[in-house]
Amino acid sequence: AMATMCAQRVYSGEPLETPLKITVKAYLGLYKSYTKKRREACLSGQEVPTKKPDIDNIVKGIMDSLNGVIYHDDKQVIQLVAFKAYAEKPRVEVTVEELEQ
16 A cells, blocks of 8 residues: 555664554645635635545554554554644645653
8 A cells, every 4th residue: 555655665663562642634635626715714724624535544544554564553552643634735644653651
């Protein structure tokens, strides 16, 4: 998967064994058909992306991609933060933090 290749590019060590916190920020693109006013509403957060993809499906795909690359097993993830927003440039930003044991 694309996300697995990205993870392998940014992280080359052994998979982590520690408890982890994962933050997933999913930025969805705007439709070309949106008016200037609607685009501004989306980018300012007045209009939020309540359309597909579902946030849990985004997170599941990301976590599956990181499994075995960044960490050994999903069960190490003890905190998860995720949100969807609109942006000019669609993308998903993922942060993995090791938590103190």
